[in-house]
Amino acid sequence: MKINKGQFRLSSRKDNWKFEIKRGKGHFFSYIKNRLQWHFYPRIHHVSKFPSHIDIEISSTCNLNCPMCYTTTDEFKEKVGRGFLDFELFKKIIDEGVKYNLYSIRISLRGEAFLHPNVYEMIKYAKKSGIKEVSSLTHGGMIDEKKFQELIDIGLDWLTISFDGIGETYEKIRHPLKFNDMVEKIKKFKEIKKQKKSVKPIIKVQTVWPAISKNPKEFYDIFHDITDQMASNPLIDYLNNDTDIEYEENFCCPQLWERLVITSNGRVVLCSNDEMGSYEVGDASNESIHSIWHGEKFTKARESHIKHKGVEEVSPCKSCYLPRKTIQESTEFDNRLINIDNYLNREQKVGK
Numbered sequence: 269m270k271i272n273k274g275q276f277r278l279s280s281r282k283d284n285w286k287f288e289i290k291r292g293k294g295h296f297f298s299y300i301k302n303r304l305q306w307h308f309y310p311r312i313h314h315v316s317k318f319p320s321h322i323d324i325e326i327s328s329t330c331n332l333n334c335p336m337c338y339t340t341t342d343e344f345k346e347k348v349g350r351g352f353l354d355f356e357l358f359k360k361i362i363d364e365g366v367k368y369n370l371y372s373i374r375i376s377l378r379g380e381a382f383l384h385p386n387v388y389e390m391i392k393y394a395k396k397s398g399i400k401e402v403s404s405l406t407h408g409g410m411i412d413e414k415k416f417q418e419l420i421d422i423g424l425d426w427l428t429i430s431f432d433g434i435g436e437t438y439e440k441i442r443h444p445l446k447f448n449d450m451v452e453k454i455k456k457f458k459e460i461k462k463q464k465k466s467v468k469p470i471i472k473v474q475t476v477w478p479a480i481s482k483n484p485k486e487f488y489d490i491f492h493d494i495t496d497q498m499a500s501n502p503l504i505d506y507l508n509n510d511t512d513i514e515y516e517e518n519f520c521c522p523q524l525w526e527r528l529v530i531t532s533n534g535r536v537v538l539c540s541n542d543e544m545g546s547y548e549v550g551d552a553s554n555e556s557i558h559s560i561w562h563g564e565k566f567t568k569a570r571e572s573h574i575k576h577k578g579v580e581e582v583s584p585c586k587s588c589y590l591p592r593k594t595i596q597e598s599t600e601f602d603n604r605l606i607n608i609d610n611y612l613n614r615e616q617k618v619g620k
Contacts, residue, residue, distance in 0.1 A: 273590055276608055278488050278498040287497040290470045295400045302371045310522035313574055318368035319528040319561055323540050324361060325377035326353040326384045328532040332407055334441050336618050338506040338543050339378055347544050353532045355386045357553055362397050364557050372401035377540060382410035388418055395423035409445050416457050424469040433479030434487055441618060458494050472497040478616040485601035502610045504589045512613040518576045519591040524569055528561055536560050538569055542584040
């Protein structure tokens with residue numbers, strides 16, 4: 269069972285170890301325990317008393333229209349819509365979580381978290397309450413130097429910036445953001461951390477593979493000295509265009525034992541890959557997280573996967589990338605071989 273299927277690291281093994289050490293700074297033994305649970309609980313199908321990680325989507329709204337993103341589709345606009353999580357509901361989730369020693373949260377899922385009017389107050393509340401790791405995915409356009417200093421002050425642990433491609437490729441995908449401006453911004457972020465003598469937030473950049481496949485070394489050389497980690501992933505069928513899909517035999521999804529996912533309207537969905545919210549397992553507005561985690565709908569989905577029938581019996585699993593068969597490709601630079609698990613019968617072209 270692959271626990272983190274899809275994404276692969278462009279950073280060297282040495283840099284990846286440094287990244288893990290920085291990520292656990294301040295609570296390293298708790299971090300090691302959390303990583304062991306993350307990797308082994310799914311393998312033995314152990315349902316913990318409370319999820320150790322929760323994805324809390326504080327915004328399903330984004331101000332970009334990237335060509336490979338499902339939030340731009342009519343289906344998403346009709347079924348999901350765009351909105352912000354209520355701040356009081358966020359506090360309710362955190363307050364219950366700290367009672368059960370919730371280790372980490374990520375405040376992003378489908379939209380741009382830093383559009384939320386209370387995003388900085390939310391991060392501050394979570395950290396002051398005792399959440400050990402608070403992270404977010406962002407396109408970075410909403411964060412300037414002053415706001416980044418604030419993120420250091422309130423204790424954000426990890427910031428992943430989507431950086432698809434180089435130069436003109438990036439600017440076509442991430443319009444209206446400008447490549448050189450964004451690179452300079454990340455350089456400034458590193459300088460600010462150095463000035464403040466702060467390891468965190470650790471900064472990771474990630475890209476879809478077809479955006480850099482012709483020049484991965486150039487991408488690596490640009491970001492190696494100014495970030496803590498670089499990663500990429502094959503282009504997922506987020507637009508649901510694929511028809512010739514082959515699935516792994518005896519697939520059992522690890523996510524159902526790893527994390528819980530709360531969307532911006534308070535509804536809890538099966539996993540972070542249920543983009544349209546088609547399989548709801550609860551409502552955080554009027555149910556406890558504990559009861560949802562151990563509830564009938566979540567339990568039923570886990571049982572289907574234990575029997576290796578998730579793709580047949582659980583609706584969002586059929587279109588998910590995790591059960592798909594892959595073929596291994598590779599690239600080489602700096603005398604290192606980078607292995608890429610690409611999805612079988614999946615065209616690697618942005619917008620396809």
